[in-house]
Amino acid sequence: MILLVRILSGFAVAWLLAMVVSAPAPLLAQAAAVHTQLAARGLPADLTVAVESLAARAGAQGLPWEPLADKAIEGWAKHVPAARIVAAVRVFAGRMGEGRSAVRGAGVAEPDAALIRAAAEALGSGLAQPEIGAVVRAAPRLALAAPALTVAAALRAQGFSSEQAVAVVAESMRGGRTMTQLLDIPQAARAMQLQGMPPGEIGRRILRAPPHGTIMPGVPGMPPGGMLPGGMPPGGMPPPLPRQPIQPPIMLNPMP
Template identity: 40%
Template sequence: MKPVTLLLITALAAASMAQPMHAQQVSIREQLIARGAPAEFADQVAAVVAAAEAEALPTEPLVSKALEGWAKRGRVPPERVLAVLSQTQASLRLGREVTLGAGFDPPPGAVVAAAAGALGRGISREQVLDIMTAAPEPAGAATGLTVAAALAAQGLDRPAAVKAVRDAFRAGRSPDEVLEFPSAVTGLRAHGESLADVARRILEGGGLPMPSQQGMGPQAGRPPGVPGSQPGQGSAKKKGQSNKP
């Protein structure tokens, strides 16, 4: 191969990698400036997003937090928003590390973000790995982690939240069924069970009923922003896992 051709291929490859980063920088910068943010703050946020993308971290959580933080500028100073972005980036790094440890190669962004969110809710690294390894595929892992975090946010004990999701996957329940667990907890609470009762039910192997069994419609208590939960949506695979049916 001629040296010039090799240089062109190298340059094109570099450009193809740099373009998404540049687009993301422009996008978040323009969004912030359009909302009245000073250029200096918008540039600082764009730099954080670009650094995360350079580390192969998902950037959507950072973009969302930046926009949310600026929307609260009357109560949250820009310095605090930047500090939160730094903390979020660190959480995403840990989420990526755990995702790699679970054998997902390459680590899907949705799973990394969900792992970071679960860790942020006090779910331990080992518990995150339990859910990941029990999930049928990457999209299911992202859903399971998001649901476990949502259950913890509802006040359910972390061990019970993790066991509910993990055992459901091991029993062959689909990610869409697991997605209804926050609704199931809401339904049980409406029928007079305390969170301690719900946790005891789970820890004793009772599991969670579907909302339809409680007279509730589906999606009544689904956690917002859950990654795709339909089986087969994940493009990554666990190490040693075949793509063949």
């Protein structure tokens, strides 16, 4: 593994040297930023150089480099072998390109970094490019597109099929749900899963909920607002913790 990373790093060094000679100032600044961020997190030199080269290639294609650095840092923090980190970063860089194509195909000529990243994560969860396009087109405003893709990816991770995840997210947006309500869907779906509901029934209950109310009334025995008098949900359990930002799991095994 170490030998493989060193071989890859050798090619990366040569590529970076060639880039330094011809790269415009923004790309040089990007390379410095990547190096600083990775070195600050303690990544070894060989791995840092390999990730830098992948980030530089992504930047040259107009893709964001930050998600690649984040993937490398997360993998290193989880003690993933360096060769697998490099492979995962390379795969994610490819997914960002595919995700950008899918978003552009949905009518967004210049997607920002957040939308490209969300599209790449959605691809990693199992959504196909046409399904990503369907979610983006369903967003009533562009600011909802990235969160919507993140929610769809989270539902896929919870066992929903791609078709079910896209339908729930797209129809929720068409029904007028706010961004906060949209981001609450995975938590509500998880609560229903704990009640033993299958994904299809969960999706139907979510879509039947009032567009400007809570989704939680779809859970058996859960009154409007999800709480009994006194702030306790059914069964006497403590209230749920505040919603946390959804972070799709890192995928460190490259797709075959």
